[in-house]
Amino acid sequence: MATVVRLLLLLVLTWSAAPATAEPVRIASGVQYERLGRWDADRLNRILTADTPAFAGIPVTYTPARNAVTLYRVTYLSVIPERGNRPTVASGLVAVPEIGAASFPIVSYQHGTVYGMQQVPSFPEQSPETQLMLAQFAGQGYVLIGADYFGLGLSKEPEGYMVKASHQQATYDMLMAARAVLADLKVTTTDLSLAGWSQGGFVTLAMLEKLEGAGVPVKATATASTPADVFVTLSGFLDFPRPNDATWVPTLFILSAFSFEHYYGVPGLARSLLTDEYFDLARRAYERLPIDTGAVPTDLRKIVRAEYFDPQFFAASAYGRLVAATQSYRWVVKTPVRTFYGEADEAIRPELGRLPMTYQKALGNDRIEAVSTGPTSHRGTFARAVPQWKAWFDGR
Numbered sequence: 278m279a280t281v282v283r284l285l286l287l288l289v290l291t292w293s294a295a296p297a298t299a300e301p302v303r304i305a306s307g308v309q310y311e312r313l314g315r316w317d318a319d320r321l322n323r324i325l326t327a328d329t330p331a332f333a334g335i336p337v338t339y340t341p342a343r344n345a346v347t348l349y350r351v352t353y354l355s356v357i358p359e360r361g362n363r364p365t366v367a368s369g370l371v372a373v374p375e376i377g378a379a380s381f382p383i384v385s386y387q388h389g390t391v392y393g394m395q396q397v398p399s400f401p402e403q404s405p406e407t408q409l410m411l412a413q414f415a416g417q418g419y420v421l422i423g424a425d426y427f428g429l430g431l432s433k434e435p436e437g438y439m440v441k442a443s444h445q446q447a448t449y450d451m452l453m454a455a456r457a458v459l460a461d462l463k464v465t466t467t468d469l470s471l472a473g474w475s476q477g478g479f480v481t482l483a484m485l486e487k488l489e490g491a492g493v494p495v496k497a498t499a500t501a502s503t504p505a506d507v508f509v510t511l512s513g514f515l516d517f518p519r520p521n522d523a524t525w526v527p528t529l530f531i532l533s534a535f536s537f538e539h540y541y542g543v544p545g546l547a548r549s550l551l552t553d554e555y556f557d558l559a560r561r562a563y564e565r566l567p568i569d570t571g572a573v574p575t576d577l578r579k580i581v582r583a584e585y586f587d588p589q590f591f592a593a594s595a596y597g598r599l600v601a602a603t604q605s606y607r608w609v610v611k612t613p614v615r616t617f618y619g620e621a622d623e624a625i626r627p628e629l630g631r632l633p634m635t636y637q638k639a640l641g642n643d644r645i646e647a648v649s650t651g652p653t654s655h656r657g658t659f660a661r662a663v664p665q666w667k668a669w670f671d672g673r
Contacts, residue, residue: 302461305457306454307353308354309351309352310352310371313348314347314348317345318341318342318345318416321412324411325412328408329412329660330660332660333656333657335660335661339664340413343418344417344418346415347373348371348372348411349373349458350368350399351369351370351458352367353367353368353450353453353454355367356446357427357446358442358443359440359541365433366431366432367425367431367450367451368425368431369398370421370425371422371455372411372415372420373464374415374418378418380465380466381466382419383419384420384421384422384469384470384670385422385484386398386421386477387474388406388425388476389473389474389477390528390529390532391404394428394430394565397429398425399423399431406474407423409659409663413664413667414667417667419670420464420466422455424448427447428536435564436532436563437539438476439533440536441603444484448483448484449484449487449488452469452488468496468673469493469494469495469496472499472500473503474501474502474662475502475504478504481503482500482614483605485612485614489608489610496613496670499614499665499669500615500617501658501662501663502617502622502625502659503618503625503629504624505605505606506632508597510529514529515581515586515591516591519626521621521623523623523624526577526624527573527575527579527581528562530580531559535560541599543599546599547563549582549594549595549596550581551581552579552580554579555574555580559573585597606632606633606637606645609640611644612644613644614633615647615666616633616634616645616647617649617666618631618648618650618658619653619654619655619658620649620651621652621653621654621657623654633647635647
């Protein structure tokens with residue numbers, strides 16, 4: 278009998294520790310959500326003390342997580358502006374702190390460039406940057422949300438890399454979907470803040486522009502390593518390369534060329550930019566088909582056609598004109614913004630990191646402040662910026 282009791286007790290403990298497998302909950306306007314699981318404070322603190330320093334390559338001190346977090350994957354209806362508002366389905370993450378508060382501040386996090394379709398917020402096990410945001414924000418009483426962008430997560434679309442209006446639509450509709458999910462969960466939220474790193478910094482500023490235009494209040498916005506002007510970013514790599522430029526810079530041209538071709542409807546755009554030798558490899562990389570990643574050249578001159586290294590040709594080309602229109606800082610910003618940049622960032626020059634502030638100050642607008650994280654790399658800038666985002670949001 279004692280053996281049977283012990284076996285029953287073991288089964289009960291096993292069942293209680295197992296992740297929930299409930300069916301997705303369907304709510305209004307085509308939104309549904311499913312519970313992914315629960316991350317306790319110990320797991321969140323391991324992210325802060327071990328996983329993130331390993332990811333970033335530098336030690337960073339974070340305020341410890343205090344509470345567990347429940348994670349939900351959300352799917353929602355959206356439209357693709359560049360394709361005549363064609364309907365689509367997108368996905369994202371909602372994370373709710375497990376504390377008995379009457380209401381929670383909310384942060385929308387916009388993720389950086391990824392190379393796997395599931396290295397995004399709604400698949401947090403595969404996204405180190407999302408893990409850091411969960412540990413530093415959701416583990417301290419913030420609701421955290423994040424869109425996966427079109428073409429990533431559960432989306433069936435081709436990736437829309439740096440396609441501005443689609444990024445704006447995906448993030449805006451994710452915010453609306455998250456609010457519907459939180460209402461269904463009986464979770465009340467207060468102030469909204471925005472944050473994003475790398476590509477996500479661009480998307481964060483683009484999202485802010487859309488929210489301000491729609492009259493949606495935002496308390497504060499923070500970014501790190503932000504390519505707010507894509508023409509400046511790419512022209513710098515073509516015309517003024519640095520010894521420390523990232524080896525993965527060719528990927529930026531690959532993803533943007535195929536994305537712009539599809540979303541803006543310009544047949545042959547990618548082939549006009551990329552060399553014949555590497556075109557098929559580049560196409561497979563964009564489509565997330567199996568490739569030998571070591572075969573992707575790190576030398577930009579091997580994969581981009583020679584004529585694009587002429588600044589006038591690049592600016593006048595179909596690709597260059599689309600790139601020149603891809604910016605997320607040239608409006609009169611109403612919200613307090615801090616853009617963090619690293620002095621040794623291999624992808625974003627310090628001058629580019631300060632560009633949104635410089636532009637706004639040229640207008641006489643002091644609402645954007647650029648903040649250095651010191652001699653940090655691309656990942657290091659993110660790792661150093663996050664606790665400063667948190668302290669700034671907390672103090673507002």
